[in-house]
Amino acid sequence: MRAAVLTEVNKPLQILDLEQEGPKSGEVRVEVKAAGVCMSDWHIMNGDWPLPLPMALGHEAAGIVTELGEGVSNVKRGDHVIFSFRSHCGHCRYCARGRTVLCIGHNDTPRWRMHDGSARLKLNGEPVNQMARIGTFSEYVVCPAEQVVKVREDLPWTHAAIIGCSVATGVGAVIRHANVAAGSSVLVVGCGGVGLNVVQGAKLAGAKTIIAADLLDNKLGYAREFGATHTINARTEDVVKRVQELTLGLGADYAFDAIGGDKTVVTILDAIAPGGHAVIVGIPSFATRAPVAPVGMVYGEKTLSGTYYGSIRPAIDFGVLADLAMDKRIDLDSLISRTYKFDEINEGFRLLMTGAVARGVIVF
Numbered sequence: 001m002r003a004a005v006l007t008e009v010n011k012p013l014q015i016l017d018l019e020q021e022g023p024k025s026g027e028v029r030v031e032v033k034a035a036g037v038c039m040s041d042w043h044i045m046n047g048d049w050p051l052p053l054p055m056a057l058g059h060e061a062a063g064i065v066t067e068l069g070e071g072v073s074n075v076k077r078g079d080h081v082i083f084s085f086r087s088h089c090g091h092c093r094y095c096a097r098g099r100t101v102l103c104i105g106h107n108d109t110p111r112w113r114m115h116d117g118s119a120r121l122k123l124n125g126e127p128v129n130q131m132a133r134i135g136t137f138s139e140y141v142v143c144p145a146e147q148v149v150k151v152r153e154d155l156p157w158t159h160a161a162i163i164g165c166s167v168a169t170g171v172g173a174v175i176r177h178a179n180v181a182a183g184s185s186v187l188v189v190g191c192g193g194v195g196l197n198v199v200q201g202a203k204l205a206g207a208k209t210i211i212a213a214d215l216l217d218n219k220l221g222y223a224r225e226f227g228a229t230h231t232i233n234a235r236t237e238d239v240v241k242r243v244q245e246l247t248l249g250l251g252a253d254y255a256f257d258a259i260g261g262d263k264t265v266v267t268i269l270d271a272i273a274p275g276g277h278a279v280i281v282g283i284p285s286f287a288t289r290a291p292v293a294p295v296g297m298v299y300g301e302k303t304l305s306g307t308y309y310g311s312i313r314p315a316i317d318f319g320v321l322a323d324l325a326m327d328k329r330i331d332l333d334s335l336i337s338r339t340y341k342f343d344e345i346n347e348g349f350r351l352l353m354t355g356a357v358a359r360g361v362i363v364f
Contacts, residue, residue: 003056003121004137004345005128009047012346013057013137019122020142023069027114028145030081034161035136036060037340037348037360039192040283044131045349048285054128055112056121056135059085062160063141065148072145080155081148082164082322084314085132087115088146101309115144137345139364149318155325158339158361159332162193163321165309166359170197171330172310172317173256173281174205180254182206185247187255187271188228189239191219192352193335193359194281195258196226200330203227207254211246213239213267216355225334243271251276260284265304266291274300279307335359 001020004013023029041057043049065079075081088095089105109117112129119127120142121135129135134143151160170193174180186202188195191214202210203226212223213232220231232242243252253276255268260282268278269292296302324330337358340348348360 001138001140002342003128003135003139004058004342005054005056005123006045007054009045009053013045013349015343015345016123018056018128020140021120023067023142024114024116025070026072026145027069027142028065028072028075028148029067029140029142030063030083030148031066031140032061032063032136032138032364033157034062034364035362036162036165036193037345037352037362038165039352040165041131041137042349042352043283043285050286051112052129054123055131056128056138057131058135058137059083059132060161060165061134061136062151062157062164066140069145074145075148075150079150080153080160081150082160082314082318083134083136083141083143084147084149084164084318085134086147086309086314087111087133087144090146098313099311100313100315101311137362149314151318151322152326155322158336158363159325160322161361162332162335162359163318163325166193167197167321167330167332167335168312168314168317169281169310170194170258171201171204171321172312173198173279173307174201176317177305177307177311178254178256178277178279180205180207183208184253185209185211187211187213187243187252187268188223188258189213189234189256189264189268190258190282191223192258192355195256196222196335196358198256198258198281199223199226199228204324204330209246209252211243211252219355222358226331239267240270247273250274253277254279256281258282260288262288262290269296269302269304272302274302276300277303277305279305281307281310336361339363
């Protein structure tokens with residue numbers, strides 16, 4: 001079984017032949033059909049998120065169930081599934097409240113190992129970790145059954161894959177976390193895969209003014225295709241000033257940072273109107289700190305929040321997003337601007353970092 005493994009930070013992924021144990025109790029084996037190339041993987045590759053290596057990367061993917069461990073009842077062999085990169089125990093305080101992405105029920109074992117603490121992948125007899133317990137840059141994945149969600153079989157594999165992260169995170173940030181109101185104004189900072197889905201989510205929610213900001217004109221072009229009514233090149237324009245000009249001097253009702261940087265967090269907070277809501281969507285480096293001015297938040301009654309995975313409920317929302325995609329209410333055809341063979345995975349990350357793609361997907 002081949003998998004793309006990170007063995008050393010700041011080095012290309014290596015496609016290696018690994019030994020894979022079959023699924024144990026509560027686990028499944030899935031044949032991976034497509035996997036998205038995402039910034040979260042890059043954060044591990046460049047050391048922003050220091051995690052134990054070697055590790056099979058990948059977390060945005062879809063495939064077909066080929067084998068079940070004892071006691072699995074949520075899926076069966078032959079089911080088409082989307083991977084969720086968050087485990088959920090179903091009984092902790094967060095799962096009981098429907099906030100499954102915040103689950104704390106499995107915190108006694110590392111998030112790169114199975115729930116019993118062991119590894120299902122090995123290289124020359126030594127354990128290989130799996131990103132988010134799935135590691136989907138692999139021909140086959142063995143993982144906890146709770147981390148796969150059955151979806152309709154007419155959904156293309158490429159579309160199913162990106163629903164598992166960028167679509168769920170971006171659209172979910174708007175409709176599940178911020179509850180953007182129809183007729184409102186929205187700023188989106190960062191127009192990569194997640195940011196473009198924030199734009200789509202804002203359009204879906206009925207926002208009247210959707211302003212997209214980025215450093216690259218080609219990404220601003222993508223944003224216009226997905227529903228942005230105005231765009232700002234942050235390299236040449238003052239984002240806050242321009243947003244105020246477009247919103248009668250007040251600022252946006254909602255602003256989303258799809259990057260997660262120290263400067264971009266300040267930008268979204270400064271760019272919202274009094275009573276507005278700024279949301280951090282992109283996951284920053286662990287060392288990032290933002291110089292937020294609390295006085296503006298107090299006098300303006302501004303809200304700054306973070307959303308993890310778009311605050312979605314994967315078991316419910318993957319199906320909702322699949323239906324929206326098939327009904328053409330969100331556009332996943334245009335979002336996938338490049339596909340790759342498995343052996344081209346490092347080229348996929350090179351193009352991701354140059355901003356040359358909206359979303360790239362590996363097709364197995």
